Amino acid sequence: MMVNLPQELLETIIYELDYAALKCCSLAASRLRQPCQRLLLHKLHLFYDNIPAISLLLRESPHISHYVHSLHVSLSRMLYKSTDTLHILQLALSQLDGIDQCTIDGWHPTWLTKEMGSGALDPLWAFVKTHSSKELHLRALAPVPMQLFSDFLGATQSIHLDGVSITRLEQQDIPPEPIRKPVIRRIYLGRGCLPVFETLALTPLSIHLSFVQHLTLFVSGANYSNCMEIIMRCKGTLQFLHLHPLNIHIDSVSLPALPALRQVEFAFDNSSRVDGGHWLALVLPSLLSPPSEQSPSLKEIGIFFEWSFKPSELDAILQRETLVAMDSMLSEHPSRPSISWAIPENCVSEFEVKIGSHMPLSNGRGSLLIRSWSEPESATKS
Numbered sequence: 001m002m003v004n005l006p007q008e009l010l011e012t013i014i015y016e017l018d019y020a021a022l023k024c025c026s027l028a029a030s031r032l033r034q035p036c037q038r039l040l041l042h043k044l045h046l047f048y049d050n051i052p053a054i055s056l057l058l059r060e061s062p063h064i065s066h067y068v069h070s071l072h073v074s075l076s077r078m079l080y081k082s083t084d085t086l087h088i089l090q091l092a093l094s095q096l097d098g099i100d101q102c103t104i105d106g107w108h109p110t111w112l113t114k115e116m117g118s119g120a121l122d123p124l125w126a127f128v129k130t131h132s133s134k135e136l137h138l139r140a141l142a143p144v145p146m147q148l149f150s151d152f153l154g155a156t157q158s159i160h161l162d163g164v165s166i167t168r169l170e171q172q173d174i175p176p177e178p179i180r181k182p183v184i185r186r187i188y189l190g191r192g193c194l195p196v197f198e199t200l201a202l203t204p205l206s207i208h209l210s211f212v213q214h215l216t217l218f219v220s221g222a223n224y225s226n227c228m229e230i231i232m233r234c235k236g237t238l239q240f241l242h243l244h245p246l247n248i249h250i251d252s253v254s255l256p257a258l259p260a261l262r263q264v265e266f267a268f269d270n271s272s273r274v275d276g277g278h279w280l281a282l283v284l285p286s287l288l289s290p291p292s293e294q295s296p297s298l299k300e301i302g303i304f305f306e307w308s309f310k311p312s313e314l315d316a317i318l319q320r321e322t323l324v325a326m327d328s329m330l331s332e333h334p335s336r337p338s339i340s341w342a343i344p345e346n347c348v349s350e351f352e353v354k355i356g357s358h359m360p361l362s363n364g365r366g367s368l369l370i371r372s373w374s375e376p377e378s379a380t381k382s
Contacts, residue, residue, distance in 0.1 A: 106140035158186035201229035265302035277317035304342035323358035
């Protein structure tokens, strides 16, 4: 039967299989081998222990290198100290021409303090700068030299940073504005990136914000002014904004007018318990009033509580006055945005009633979507 099926149909079926089934099918028939291998091998994770074996595999089976589009490299002290393994890594990278997404994981940033600028990892950085056109993730890297950080910004359409620091901001070390037109469309700035916020807000590298459409910021009191400046520099093109407040402790919020904004999300976790309600009550009017000026294209709002809040803690954040005011502002908005909520599963029944009763206009339009949130299994185990 399989022999008579068109190849396109076979590949459509294969695309729905899980990892174990793909491994079995890749050995079942020659017609299945290539499409299965493309799915099995499109991501490659390199770390100290497997680099020699992966390099050998790529030399002996060079065709599989064309299947790999996403590369994840986990750095470690053992890798950095092994000249032989670093050389083998360089050989492996030279065989991976199809990569357009890179993830570099420093794991423990302290040991990288000297190594980042030492030159031992230069072949890796050179590869990243030329093979991250779609996406670049950097985690636990400190400090990244300023010129290298500038090169990263100019090399990708999407950059995701967590726990990334850069060298001290000295005026003579700040690269000039890029010659090429900025290419970044998506930026994620997570925890532990304070120098990055400052660099993007206050130096010529802010030119890279000119065409950003999708922006995620972890906002704290320490980086609040820089966050507002980053949003300001994206205001003309920004379509999606995700803000994660980390106990900001401020008395006012002043978002710029965001004419292209279509979707905004606010995510609260354990770090938002103290000041989350106060901040939410401040940010909503800044976003929604007056709607024709601040967010005329807005279609969706998401408010997500991604932590095991107690009902009393959640009640302090979702105050009656905030919900009533939000309902009124949404009803006056020309596009009548929908609003979705993620509520901890232990609170969802109680707060589904509370939100619906205090937002009757939105509820009557069917614009409220409330779902339960449960802690991921991996987080529970840890």
